[in-house]
Amino acid sequence: MVAVNPPRGMRDFLPADKARRERVLALIRERYRAHGFDEIETPVMEDHARLHAGVGGDNEKLAFNVMKRGISAETLAATTDAADLADLGLRYDLTVPLSRFYASHRGELSGVFRAVQIAPVWRAERPQKGRYRQFMQCDIDIMGDASSRAEAELISATLDVLDALGLSGASVRINDRRALDALLDVFGFPEADRPGVLITIDKLDKIGPSGVAAELRERGSAASSVDALEAFIAGFEKPTDPFGAAQIRALLPAGIPDEIVEHLVGIGEAVSAARGGAPLEFDPFLVRGMGYYTGTIFEIAHPDVSYSLGGGGRYDGMIGRFLGQDVPAVGFSIGFERIVDLVQIADDAQSRSVVLVHDKDVPVAELLAHKARLVADGARVRLEQRPRNLKGVLDRAESDGYTSFATMSAGQDELEIKPLG
Structure with a gap:
């Protein structure tokens, strides 16, 4: 008998599995709605140029492109540039479509808009355990608020969702891309080299301080800069003090702008007031790979698992690409495919x-x-x-x-x- 399977990296769900997924999604929707977020829907496809605008990092390379209609065989044989063959693509995340949505409908939305988007996305990943070509994303975003209140709302709402799912005890690792940039400036890395340096630092958990230093030397970074960064990483100890200005200052070299520290402290104070304590941990090596992050970045950690359960950050420059006017924006995404197998919700x-x-x-x-x-x-x-x-x-x-x-x-x-x- 010939096996009839779904495409590689995509899955069928039997009734019991589908019902369990829908129960989890219903609870996520209900809790986010309770926090004042309104659900929207965007098309599964966006313009090819929009998906390849240089803001999606490596995910742009994983986009499924949709070929133009009516291309002749001669044109197809003679063209190697995907941009000449495709005018649309399947969305690889929900942030790019959301930014386009906000630019399209800004006049119909509140000044500070809180959005929920729960939908499948597609990436041409190499299929393996826990990594799929089609998967569900659960995003909340706040547009129009540049203050620390926006991050605090996102973090509080997301931790509330995890509590409701039975995943209490989660904490949030937090950093700021501006702090990372200032840190690399202190150590003497040229601005043009910093994107590549951050990619290497992002591997710290896997290859360790010596591995990071070796890779940076292979990239041609200055020895003095690499030595200073390696010494800083090697001397790093996880914080034991409560989250606050003193903790953040103690974990950063001199020269980090006060406004960055104050913004992070404001987040911690607001989350603490909302939850009776701030389960935040400042991590100066947290990078997150998306190219559109401009400020605060964060990830969910849970003591029962070794991997992140979600993350997000501030992307103040993205909407301006579509609107011609910058709008502050920040978002948080739950890793639905990771958490759905961890929770049991009675039907x-x-x-x-x-x-x-x-x-x-x-x-x-x-x-x-x-x-x-x-x-x-x-x-x-x-x-x-x-x-x-x-x-x-x-x-x-x-x-x-x-x-x-x-x-x-x-x-x-x-x-x-x-x-x-």
């Missing part, structure tokens, strides 16, 4: 789910009348014609989340509902 409908197994000769009118009464009482009902092997039907129903069953013969007035399992 309230399961306690009222019934498989109605009927004989072949039961009139359709009787059958649907019984089903209608059960549905009206709040039950979820599946009809199954009685097979020779009743156990197989009941086992499958139980695996699909049903909790009870009843059998029905022609002319039967009352149903006896019994538990499955």
Whole structure:
């Protein structure tokens, strides 16, 4: 028998899996709505030029391009530049579409707009465990607010969502791209080299301080700059003091602008007031790879897992590319595909789910009348014609989340509902 599988890196979801994913998504939506975020929807495709505007980092290289209609075979054979062949592309994240959306509808939106976007995105990844070509993103963003209140709202709302999902105990690692830039300036890295230097620093958790230093030397960075950075990293100790100006200053070299520290401190004070404590940790080596970040950046850490459960940051320059006028913006994305397998949310409908197994000769009118009464009482009902092997039907129903069953013969007035399992 020939296997018929979905495309590589993409997945089918059986009913039980789909139901569990939808329960998690419903809770995420409900909590974000409670925090004042409004859900929007954007097309799955955007203009090719917009997706390749130089703000998406390596994700731009992973975009699925959509070929122009009506291209001749001769043109196709003679052209190697994707931009000449494609005019659209599948979105690789939700931030670029959101920025275009805001620029399109700014006059219809509030001065400070809080958006929720929950939708699939596509990247031409090399498929492997935990890395897919189609996956769900859950983003919240605030546009029009340059103050630390915006970051504090995002962090508080996201931690509330994680608590509701049963993932309490999460903390947020936080940094600022301006602090990173100032740090590299203190150590003497030329401005033109800094994007590549940040890519290397982003590998710190994997290759360690000596690996970072070796890679920077291979890139041709000045020995004095590399030595200073390596010494700084090697001497770094995780903070033990409460999050605040003293902690941040202690973890940075002299010369970091006061406004950066004050912005971070303002975030910590606001989150602490909202949650009775600030589960924040300043991490001067947190980079995050997206090229559009201009200020604060953050990631979710949880003691039960070794990987991040989400992240985000401030991207004040992106909307201006579409609008011609800069608008402050900051966003936070939950790693849905990572958390959905970690949480278990009970389905309230399961306690009222019934498989109605009927004989072949039961009139359709009787059958649907019984089903209608059960549905009206709040039950979820599946009809199954009685097979020779009743156990197989009941086992499958139980695996699909049903909790009870009843059998029905022609002319039967009352149903006896019994538990499955």
